[in-house]
Amino acid sequence: MSNIKLVLTENKASPYRKQRVVGRLGDGGLTTIDVELLQSDGKTPYSIFSNQDLIFVGTNSKGEYTDGVPEIIDGQKGIIRYTFTKENFSVLKEFKRAYFQLTDADGSRVTFQDFTVDVLKNADIDQGQVTLYIRLLDQLLSDFEKRFGDQSINFEERFKVFLQAKESQYQNIYQMYNDLVLKLDKLSKDTKTIQEIQMEILKSIEEHDVFTKQESSANVIYQLIGKEEAEILITADFKEKITGSVVENPNIIRFSTNSTFMAPLTGSEPGQVHYDQAMTKDGVTLNVGNTNSDYMSQIQPNWNLVEIVDRTIPELFETVGLTDDSEKIEFIKNSVSYIKNTVDGVGTGLRRNRLTFKTYDSAGVLETEESVNDTAKIQELVREYADRATIKNMISDRGFLSALLFTEASDGVAVSQASLDYTKLEFKIKVSANLLIKLMIAANHIENLAAQEEAEAGEDNTKTMTPLRVFQAIAKWTKDKFVSMTENETVLGIKNFANGLQVNGRNVLSQKGEIVFDHTSQTDSSIQSGIVRFKRYGDWILVNFNFQCRSTDIASGGNLIDSLEADIVPSGSIQVDVTFDKALTIDASGKVTALWGLEANKYYAGSAMYFAKNKL
Structure with a gap:
């Protein structure tokens, strides 16, 4: 049985920091952790099957590789248990990396969130101290049972009965x-209802005219007088993309791990979870990794330019009389005057952190120029083109523009991983002023204005909205969505x-279940590592201390925690023993102080239960 529990998420870039694993130099079989593995959504259990291999992978403080095989406790729920070996703890200080890796029957690998492993010096404790600690523990257990009752009754059951009594x-x-x-x-019986206010605004708007067809057309032409050519800027990304479908978004990502560069529109398409990771610039990345010797990890965004243009400017091809796909592709090749392809990502390889970004030409050959991220952080990489001959040669005969992200190859041990946070394509189409005028007039014709029913439905993304229709849509949406001050309602x-x-x-009681407050090195400078966790159930608070003191001593009466949250301040000061000769005071003023001081860098543990000062 383990007293250390970790929850690790598939392909998550940020490490798990809620709890660290601590062992002693040369110890084997003494430190055990229970781990729950989750899919990338952070909620769904990651099921482990019999034809898959799961291992612990670590790189110690000297950069040496070490591993081990965990025990599968419940494969369906992703529950495993791992006991660290003597070899794992053969080098002092914190591991550079520690994670679990899953390999399926096809050789595909999935890595889970990194966590912290720290190897300390051997404990220096004699038999007399051991005897003293055991005697004090027995005394604590005896005092606990005198205060809370019969040992045969489970404490959680007694606590449940107490809550039911409330x-x-x-x-x-x-x-x-x-x-x-x-x-x-x-x-406020005389307060005007929202509906009355809406009717007043509606009447005011209806008294004003909207632009006529002629006025709209004249305004458009006025903006373009004197221009022979005009450019239309179009932007695309992978928002609303559905795996296996081009209805919602026509663009597609492919990925591969191989010793050679993948050709355009080859390789595998990622699952929906991974597409979701590439839709927004939020630090959550789509990851492709492997440890096969001489294999690179590659991600390939492919942009369907014809479909992007057709969906952005639906009148364009119809206005110039193009219906055949080959005619549309040729038009795009001759009309695109500028391309800016942007990715945000990071790469990991054998010798260094490196992510390389290139664009294919129409024959599927990668360009010699490149953009590179040589850091360990996500950075923006850009490929930008303004030469029309170069751009025309980059657009394939299928109307696609394809690019490639790749990392250095693995040596069979080190991970080669490409990570994509976000990508977008910006390009300009150069058309005659006359054509642009026709397009803008068509887009602003009164026939293309939304009707009231269409505005209120909010489903058509091609119609123009007047101020009146905007108001009507808002009025419809807000109806029955606000609490009335005078009417009986169910909220x-x-x-x-x-x-x-x-x-x-x-x-009024507003708490259901438990609320948790954690104090760590991020919240309190006197805590070097570990955690002080407060859990509140109703008016009861359970506190558990498991922390390492800061690098300097805390004098007697000095603060470990300067200020507690109001919900966990005790009704009266209490004392919590954290060693046989050290204790902490949780004060009714909202501080946690060292009763007899705390020693630098030393670990302390203890727990207590008390009543909250601010009762529900």
């Missing part, structure tokens, strides 16, 4: 809440009362 008190509070709602219904959904809710000056 149920009648909660029902009284709920009744007071209902009384409050009834009183609110009776307020659904979660409403967040940021500063609390009271009835007749008493707090």
